[in-house]
Amino acid sequence: MTVCIQEPGLRDGRFITFEGGEGAGKSTQIRLLAERLRQGTPYAVRGVVVTREPGGTPLAEKLRGVILSGAARQFGPLGEALLFSAARIDHIDRVIGPALRRGAFVLCDRFADSTRAYQGAKGGADPALLLAMEKVALGKLAPNLTFILDLPPEVGLERARRRRGEGEADRFEAEDLAFHAQLRDKFLEIAASEPQRCRVIDATLPPEIVADAIWTTVCEKFLKAFTDGKKWA
Numbered sequence: 600m601t602v603c604i605q606e607p608g609l610r611d612g613r614f615i616t617f618e619g620g621e622g623a624g625k626s627t628q629i630r631l632l633a634e635r636l637r638q639g640t641p642y643a644v645r646g647v648v649v650t651r652e653p654g655g656t657p658l659a660e661k662l663r664g665v666i667l668s669g670a671a672r673q674f675g676p677l678g679e680a681l682l683f684s685a686a687r688i689d690h691i692d693r694v695i696g697p698a699l700r701r702g703a704f705v706l707c708d709r710f711a712d713s714t715r716a717y718q719g720a721k722g723g724a725d726p727a728l729l730l731a732m733e734k735v736a737l738g739k740l741a742p743n744l745t746f747i748l749d750l751p752p753e754v755g756l757e758r759a760r761r762r763r764g765e766g767e768a769d770r771f772e773a774e775d776l777a778f779h780a781q782l783r784d785k786f787l788e789i790a791a792s793e794p795q796r797c798r799v800i801d802a803t804l805p806p807e808i809v810a811d812a813i814w815t816t817v818c819e820k821f822l823k824a825f826t827d828g829k830k831w832a
């Protein structure tokens with residue numbers, strides 16, 4: 600299993616994850632942040648990797664198809680958590696770990712917090728077991744920063760519904776409103792318990808305003824020397 604550096608030095612990569620409920624705007628914000636990072640920051644050279652979970656590798660994308668089709672639902676939340684973890688191990692080994700060691704900026708649409716929230720919601724898998732599984736899958740890897748895009752579930756589900764049009768809701772979109780309300784609480788709980796790592800962003804605001812809030816945080820945390828005009832190591 601990949602062992603990554605938890606607190607990278609200036610020459611090592613940065614790992615940023617985006618979390619939140621359905622339709623929170625994660626993909627939109629990752630695209631906007633990647634564009635900004637590629638326009639003239641040191642990461643234009645070091646690399647900006649955009650990836651997602653479940654997925655990010657051929658094998659993990661196959662597992663994504665199985666899970667989101669609902670075919671694995673009969674395994675129950677713990678079984679589904681095991682599948683997400685298997686996909687995550689492959690993703691870390693083949694994509695995230697190597698990119699961080701190259702010094703790239705890795706932007707990931709969902710990661711381990713989604714397992715804590717989704718598979719733990721509504722009396723799902725035991726949180727202690729989920730944390731144990733997370734330790735096995737992640738080893739020493741931890742996101743340097745996690746944005747929790749927060750919005751009322753009704754708003755996010757409506758956005759997702761509009762985007763989907765006539766298409767069918769996937770395994771998790773199809774859950775009831777109480778499930779989605781619990782997800783929101785769980786993500787906010789995670790943010791409150793790990794304030795160093797997590798930033799809650801009001802995702803009801805227009806996309807450009809959300810993008811500015813994210814960019815300000817990224818600059819403060821990772822690009823201070825660069826934005827202050829100092830020599831970049």
Ligand code: Z5A
Nearest residue numbers: 621622623624625626627652653713714717758771772806
């Ligand atoms: N899952 C899990 O259970 N356990 C795990 O460990 C992991 C995942 C890793 C993956 O689905 C599913 O797997 C997910 C959790 C579960 N549940 N579901 N469903 P996915 O990747 O297909 O879906 P998602 O992660 O929920 O993302 P999404 O629905 O595609 O939403 P998004 O990426 O957050 O939003 P978006 O695509 O950027 O925007 C959605 C729409 O809203 C789109 O039309 C935008 O133009 C619009 N939008 C975006 N921002 C705004 C703002 N600020 N205002 C207005 N409209 C906006």
